[in-house]
Amino acid sequence: MVTLSVIVAMCDVRDYCRTALKSLALNAREDFEFIVVDDGSVDGTSEILREMVPRIPGAVLIRNPYNLGISATRNIGLSAARGRFFTFLDGDDWYAPGYLAQLVGWMSESGVDFLRTGHVRVYGRKRKIVMAPLAPRALPLNPVDYIGPVDASTFMDYPQSWAGIYDRERLLEADALFFDESLRTAEDRPWFYKLHLRTRSFGVVDLHGIFYRRDVSTSLTKVPDERQLDFLPAFRLIFDELDRHPRGYELSFKAMRTLCALIVIHMDRAESYDELIRGLLPERSAQTLWDLPQDVLEGTLSGMDAARVNKLRALMSRHQGAAAR
Numbered sequence: 223m224v225t226l227s228v229i230v231a232m233c234d235v236r237d238y239c240r241t242a243l244k245s246l247a248l249n250a251r252e253d254f255e256f257i258v259v260d261d262g263s264v265d266g267t268s269e270i271l272r273e274m275v276p277r278i279p280g281a282v283l284i285r286n287p288y289n290l291g292i293s294a295t296r297n298i299g300l301s302a303a304r305g306r307f308f309t310f311l312d313g314d315d316w317y318a319p320g321y322l323a324q325l326v327g328w329m330s331e332s333g334v335d336f337l338r339t340g341h342v343r344v345y346g347r348k349r350k351i352v353m354a355p356l357a358p359r360a361l362p363l364n365p366v367d368y369i370g371p372v373d374a375s376t377f378m379d380y381p382q383s384w385a386g387i388y389d390r391e392r393l394l395e396a397d398a399l400f401f402d403e404s405l406r407t408a409e410d411r412p413w414f415y416k417l418h419l420r421t422r423s424f425g426v427v428d429l430h431g432i433f434y435r436r437d438v439s440t441s442l443t444k445v446p447d448e449r450q451l452d453f454l455p456a457f458r459l460i461f462d463e464l465d466r467h468p469r470g471y472e473l474s475f476k477a478m479r480t481l482c483a484l485i486v487i488h489m490d491r492a493e494s495y496d497e498l499i500r501g502l503l504p505e506r507s508a509q510t511l512w513d514l515p516q517d518v519l520e521g522t523l524s525g526m527d528a529a530r531v532n533k534l535r536a537l538m539s540r541h542q543g544a545a546a547r
């Protein structure tokens with residue numbers, strides 16, 4: 223019987239994948255499987271995977287014939303998974319020795335649908351422990367109760383799918399297992415809303431055995447192209463999900479607050495994007511805001527600081543004016 227499936231997405235991570243694979247070997251157990259999915263790498267990653275994966279107990283290698291993106295790649299791994307539980311690892315990150323056994327131990331004892339953890343953020347040689355958002359370290363908790371509050375950092379602001387472990391059968395029963403393959407970035411955000419809206423229980427533990435590299439060239443947060451804008455359709459999916467939930471209107475204010483904050487963040491760093499994206503960002507952002515419930519938007523703006531509100535109102539006014547002409 224397979225207790226844990228680890229889905230490892232790899233794409234052009236030649237400089238980092240050896241560390242990730244070695245950490246899998248140091249966590250291997252008879253009832254663990256490691257599903258390594260090479261998403262059409264072209265930088266030499268594929269050769270390293272073909273060399274190393276067969277040496278790791280319980281590891282299998284799947285290669286996409288061309289790049290399909292992170293959502294489809296994870297879904298391929300999830301479809302192949304046999305474990306009672308599953309988790310994720312990105313190709314430029316790694317595990318501490320023995321971490322997965324601890325994670326499975328907590329999950330087996332908890333009986334919850336999913337469990338969230340902290341992690342270690344890596345900046346070059348620097349390390350920083352990142353705690354999971356504020357919530358009782360008690361089991362079980364009702365997932366829908368921890369989407370808000372609006373003005374605090376919650377699990378909706380911690381959309382790292384690799385910082386957790388999940389019950390595969392329960393997520394499948396809730397129709398919450400797979401990622402939306404139209405999203406090339408921001409795929410974790412609607413996925414976590416589905417988990418919190420559709421499942422029955424979750425928990426939080428202070429484990430910090432996954433090491434997450436920040437500010438590396440392989441990170442999807444660094445791409446300068448149109449993939450950066452996928453946070454906008456991601457939030458349209460979130461609002462669709464909320465619209466079907468009995469508490470959806472109440473919880474939509476949290477989603478709107480996060481969306482507004484992200485739009486401002488992207489506008490502030492737009493100079494680092496391609497010229498095409500700099501033009502599309504304000505147009506698509508404003509259109510998304512206009513298309514969502516205006517009472518929720520107005521209620522959200524009334525609770526935000528003046529600087530961000532002014533940017534967002536100016537953005538919407540310019541878009542409205544252009545549409546009228």
